[in-house]
Amino acid sequence: MEKSVIIVKSSSSKKKLKRFLDNIKNKKRFDAKKYTGSLKGVFGDALEYQKKVRDEWA
Numbered sequence: 001m002e003k004s005v006i007i008v009k010s011s012s013s014k015k016k017l018k019r020f021l022d023n024i025k026n027k028k029r030f031d032a033k034k035y036t037g038s039l040k041g042v043f044g045d046a047l048e049y050q051k052k053v054r055d056e057w058a
Helices: 014-025 046-057
Strands: none
Touching: none
């Protein structure tokens, strides 16, 4: 994923700021909901897995 940095100076015009904001809004974002629940069964029961891992830390 490409990252960009926008430096805003006090001398920047409103037109330039609007162009920057429009550019940010048009970027495609990562849809995390698309992958919700996709790892069911990998670790078995989630609660049991958490208890097992926490027991290892104690």
